[in-house]
Amino acid sequence: MRIHEHFSLLNYNTFKIDVLCNQFVEIENDSEMDILFEKNFFDDNYLIIGGGSNILFTRPFEGTVVKMMTKGIELVDASDDCVVLDVSAGVEWADFVDYCIGNQYYGVENLIGIPGLVGSAPVQNIGAYGAEVKDVIDSVRGIRISTRTPFAFARSECDFGYRQSVFKTILKNDAIITHVRFKLSRIPKFNLSYQGLQRELEKSNVPLTLSSVADAVIAVRNSKLPDIRKYGCAGSFFKNPIVPHAVLTELSAKFPKIVSYPVDDSHVKLAAGQLIDLAGLKGWREGNVGVWPLQALVIVNYEGATGREICNFYAAVQQKVYSLTGIWLEPEVNVI
Ligand code: EPU
Numbered sequence: 001m002r003i004h005e006h007f008s009l010l011n012y013n014t015f016k017i018d019v020l021c022n023q024f025v026e027i028e029n030d031s032e033m034d035i036l037f038e039k040n041f042f043d044d045n046y047l048i049i050g051g052g053s054n055i056l057f058t059r060p061f062e063g064t065v066v067k068m069m070t071k072g073i074e075l076v077d078a079s080d081d082c083v084v085l086d087v088s089a090g091v092e093w094a095d096f097v098d099y100c101i102g103n104q105y106y107g108v109e110n111l112i113g114i115p116g117l118v119g120s121a122p123v124q125n126i127g128a129y130g131a132e133v134k135d136v137i138d139s140v141r142g143i144r145i146s147t148r149t150p151f152a153f154a155r156s157e158c159d160f161g162y163r164q165s166v167f168k169t170i171l172k173n174d175a176i177i178t179h180v181r182f183k184l185s186r187i188p189k190f191n192l193s194y195q196g197l198q199r200e201l202e203k204s205n206v207p208l209t210l211s212s213v214a215d216a217v218i219a220v221r222n223s224k225l226p227d228i229r230k231y232g233c234a235g236s237f238f239k240n241p242i243v244p245h246a247v248l249t250e251l252s253a254k255f256p257k258i259v260s261y262p263v264d265d266s267h268v269k270l271a272a273g274q275l276i277d278l279a280g281l282k283g284w285r286e287g288n289v290g291v292w293p294l295q296a297l298v299i300v301n302y303e304g305a306t307g308r309e310i311c312n313f314y315a316a317v318q319q320k321v322y323s324l325t326g327i328w329l330e331p332e333v334n335v336i
Contacts, residue, residue, distance in 0.1 A: 001025065001032040011093045012067065013052035014115055015333075016232030019305045021061035025244075027090070028069045030178055033143055036066065047336065048176055051092070054321055056335045058307035067118050068083055072180065080187075084138055085182045087088030089119025093117050093126075101210045105184035107136040109152040109214045113221045115228055115235070119177040124332070127219050130193035134160035136184055141169075142177040151175065163332055164238055188275065196220050223250050224295040232301030233292070237314060238272040238329040251325060259290070272321075272329050273297035279320045289313040 007024035011270055025041065034230050036042065045063025049055065070090040077084035083105055084193040087096055097112045103134050110131035120126075121133045122140050134155065142150045159166040167175050172271060192198045200216040200279065201208070240261075248260050248268050255278055276282065276296035283293035289307055290307035290313075292298035314331065 001027060001029070001035060004134075008084075009052070009057060009061065009065065009088070012049065013067070014228045014232065014233075014306075015052075015056050015059060015234050015301050016308065017057045017301070017305075018272060019057045019307065021059045021063065021065045023064040025064060025066045026069045027066060027172050030070055030088075033176065033178070035304075037148055041066070046173075047053075048125075048249050050089075051116035053228070054120070054124060054333055055164055056234060056307055056310055056331075056333050058311050058335060061336065066176070068117060068178070069320070076181070081152055081183050081187055087118045087176050087180050087182065089117060091118045092116075093121060095257075097214075100184060101214055104210060105186065106189050107131075108173040109210050110135075110194070110197070110217055110332065112214045112217050112231070117200065118180050122158060122160075122165055122180055124163045125165050127163070129197050130191045132160070132162075137183040138180050138183040138241070140177055141179040142175050143284075144171070145174050145176065162242070162263075169267065176188060180256045181220075186243035194220075224299060226292050226294075232305070233298055234333045236297040236332050237299040238276075238297060238317075239332040240269045240272045241327050241329060242269050243327065247313070247327070271297075275321050275325050275329070276317060279317075281317055281320060284317075286316075288311055291317065297309055311325065 004024040005298045006020055006022065008020055010018040025036065041064045046066060047061060047063065050068065064117040065109060070088040073091060073096065074086045075083060076086045091105050093114055093116050097108050100108050110129040111126060111133060114126050114128060120136055126133045137155050139152055139154050145149050180220055186286055190208055197216055197220060200219050201212065204216065206212045212327040227253060242263050244266055245268060251258050259271050264271050273296040276291060281291045282296040284291045287309065288302050289310050290300055292300050299310060301310060318329050
């Protein structure tokens with residue numbers, strides 16, 4: 001366990017915001033969790049972060065930031081059809097996906113390229129290119145802060161939804177996820193429901209394998225999303241809004257090309273990126289902050305922006321989209 005006082009979070013958030021926190025604690029071993037309680041770290045303001053890839057800091061964090069650094073991927077069960085892997089929260093999502101592809105385990109290849117740690121994946125039920133992590137999660141384990149007791153939730157108890165889970169609702173700020181258990185197929189099974197992925201595979205005309213699908217996902221990602229090593233950003237800034245059918249009908253009259261995805265009998269999901277695009281904001285830039293020119297759902301810190309600047313910028317995007325469409329976009333990113 002390492003504890004740093006008055007520590008800069010610059011290298012610990014992908015938006016590249018330079019703010020200080022009072023204490024920064026790195027947990028390298030599950031047993032160190034007890035020390036956090038003994039030292040009363042949770043009595044004051046605290047924040048548990050993963051890869052910092054879904055956070056926007058708007059001011060210094062007056063409290064303790066806890067980062068999980070625990071590593072380990074354990075094979076706990078294997079049959080001819082599937083495997084169950086128990087993975088420590090601090091494992092990089094990218095390393096886990098590589099491990100699965102290398103071992104011919106099917107199920108996370110569409111999620112290649114998503115930044116962050118394994119422990120954060122269930123919190124917002126990460127998703128991309130037709131897949132969501134909930135589809136391969138078996139269970140999630142950790143410690144409940146308020147009661148200091150361990151928890152183990154089966155997938156059905158995690159209340160997963162679109163970018164949603166129990167860890168963002170009733171357990172918000174009250175759960176330290178220590179392990180995620182995944183069930184993956186050993187039998188080739190591909191999810192090509194995302195049209196852009198199908199098109200990319202047809203273009204390259206290669207046999208369908210885990211590697212070729214992963215390569216196609218990376219190609220699609222690179223064609224739309226900024227390289228987070230070069231630009232500060234946190235992926236999609238807003239959630240895709242879920243609206244009643246009537247709203248879609250109204251908008252379709254004004255914008256005939258509007259896209260929507262079915263959610264349930266009475267609701268559809270709209271593409272927030274398209275709404276921002278329709279508002280003419282794709283590529284819009286104010287100083288150090290801008291809407292990414294290739295995917296309007298992404299806000300980038302071109303260089304040295306403060307959290308406040310990004311906040312003002314995204315509020316302007318919300319306002320402009322609202323004026324045009326009547327829809328108020330909600331951030332997907334955790335604004336702190
Ligand atoms: N669109 C536009 N203009 C834009 C962006 C999108 O017209 O500037 C249209 C597209 O043409 C398409 C539709 O909007 O018809 C949806 O776009 P896209 O397929 O690029 O996906 P998205 O809904 O904008 C979501 C996720 C992404 C994920 C992609 C691919 C959310 C908030 N975002 O974006 O996730 O990679 O689907 O599956 O659900 C992330 O969460 O950080 C993220 C990048």
